[in-house]
Amino acid sequence: MGIELSLIWAVIIAFSVMMYVVMDGFDLGIGMLYPFFRERGDRDVMMNTVAPIWDGNETWLVLGGAGLFCAFPVAYAVVLSALYLPLMFMLIGLVFRGVAFEFRFKASEHWRHVWDKAFIGGSLVATFAQGVVLGAFINGLPVEGDQFAGGSLDWLAPFPIFCGFGLVAAYALLGCTWLIMRTEGPLQERMHDLARPLALVLLAVIGVVSLWTPLAHGAIAERWFSLPNLFWLMPVPLLVLLTFQQLLRSVARYDNAKPFVLTLVLIFLGYAGLGISLWPNIVPPDVTFWDAAAPPQSQGFALVGALLIIPFILGYTAWSYYVFRGKVTHDQGYH
């Protein structure tokens, strides 16, 4: 029974993190695109495309955190204490951005630029910190006696920093293609123009990560390149390349919704690729999610609530996206 519960919880947490990356990804991305659009009207439209929904997106981050605490306390303890500084900067960035979001709409002309800067800064810091967290996590966290045994600045290494920049590019592309879908006219055209270079940067990032991780970690190389795994897993990189090719074509053809969908596919493939590299570790390189599991009494107790309420959250999320679908124009305010 213990193993199945752990597996269910691992899926719930992986799903929450995935939902978070996809959904908060594009609204953080908008913060990163802000510097390219100086005009007030454009900025209003950009923010209005996510204003009705962004706060629900962060729900998944809290759920992921709480779920990890309850189902895998050891992993929660190790990962959060190991990545203390980047996580703190992520939280502070998110606090800043969240408040900037709200007060920008309520600020007078005189103060609005302050909230714009807070929005850009908060989004950038939060995203970069998330990338660093991801990179350091992939690099592995040494564990002794259920506690993190590495140094407090281990994350300050080339690979995590690279992942920080990589995630900025990924979220920027998500934000950009989201805006292609949700805007029109000159603003949409400029987004189309931005999408191509951003996609190429992301392709380079994924390429570098795909080479760097197996070269640095024998276990990851083993997972991908040993037989028969190689044949089973080959579709993943091939699909990535195919999606990229489609994405570039679709951007060049000035498609509307397709670039965003393809970017989502890309993010999902990247996420799946990382999952394949790390499975079944919840703290790489060698703590599996079974090792880190809470007793079945705890996992079972909390699972009842999670299974009752998560469908409800999903339904509500889908409904609010449905309600706020369609193009956002310059004369429409969401506040």
Add this chain to the structure above:
Amino acid sequence: MEALDLARIQFAFTISFHILYPAITIGLASYLAVLEALWLKTEKEVYRDLYHFWLKIFAVNFGMGVVSGLVMAYQFGTNWSRFSTFAGSVTGPLLTYEVLTAFFLEAGFLGVMLFGWNRVGPRLHFFATVMVAIGTLISTFWILASNSWMHTPQGYEIIDGRVIPVDWLAVIFNPSFPYRLTHMAVAAFLATAFFVGASAAWHLLRGNDNPGVRKMLSMAMWMALLVAPIQAVIGDAHGLNTLQHQPAKIAAIEGHWSNDEPGPTPLILFGWPDMEREETRFAVEIPVLGSLILNHSLTEPIPALKDFAPEDRPNSTVVFWTFRIMVALGLLMIFTGLWSLWLRWRGRLFQSRAFLRLVLAMGPSGLIAILAGWFTTEIGRQPWIVYGLMRTRDAVSAHSVTQLSVTLVTFVVVYFFVFGIGLVYVLRLVRKGPVPHEGRETNDGGAGRPRTPARPLSAPEERVDEG
């Protein structure tokens, strides 16, 4: 300063900031439910006006609580990783239930409550308000279950150095839980009542007199009159419960060091408990009263700090004073309630400037009392993080002083900036005051309406700054 101290200060800082918002949210949610019930029953416009006025303030508060709560979901792992490993299987699920309750609330009923006035029938809207009010209390339930378990743990086993829950009912309904839950919920109601009362007093003092303002003051003062004494009774019961389960905390609160001389314990009104000298200096005391209050006895002494090894004593200097601040504010609240009754009887409730000045000054009293009370109970639990099971110094993550200093300073700067502006915004809304007939023009929007999103902070339309 040690890393342990910094980790504790950081946690205390972030959670102290956070708790202020939920406290007002809990109180306002129930206040709004009462206002709407009165509106439905009497159809007097003043209740509808007040409902819409306080709804905006509720919305801002809720939003701020969510933002500051995000940080709390991570603090246990980042700052207290050894605690999380040791006790995560108990506190983790309780916290998860709190998160799920809050999301369920936000997803289901908050949108209807904030933006649905014209979109659903009055009864359904009232139902949504009541559900939000109940939801805030359920959230309180889970958080206080988790916290109370750390004070009076039961229903567990320890296997391989980790806590394993055996009986969830025993875990949740642990001995201190009923007292702590009622004490906190009532504290939230009182804090809100005094905040509402002070808002009314401010308007009356400036000559802005209308039926809405008067109704606010009147309702707040009924709360003070009836509920502040009840809180004193609950507090007394909570104290007796603490005496039974955490005698060292009581000894520290009372600044009582030794039972070498037989006989009843005096009550020290004021003094300076000195941890080094093991005595309370400059003590002003009333004989026998300590025994009378805590043991309801004229002879039996209360526990003394020297009965406990020095490393097992909580810091008496701090809890002695935080406790007295809380009690003094509680007594002032009772006094305010009694004075209001006297003035009401004499028909001068809305005119007496001295009284209105007191009510205005008492505006933050409930929140300060809540903080003082939490400082008392949490510092009084030291040196334990889980009472009798794990010491705080064994629970902390291995961060350096530099790391903790950098993050602490950042938190302080960001919180004062962000939540300072939040506070300014709330006060700006209060300053506008309830305007007669404002309930007629309601904020129609939210999910399903093209122009307004269902975010809490988009409910008020007022500007945050001048201009």
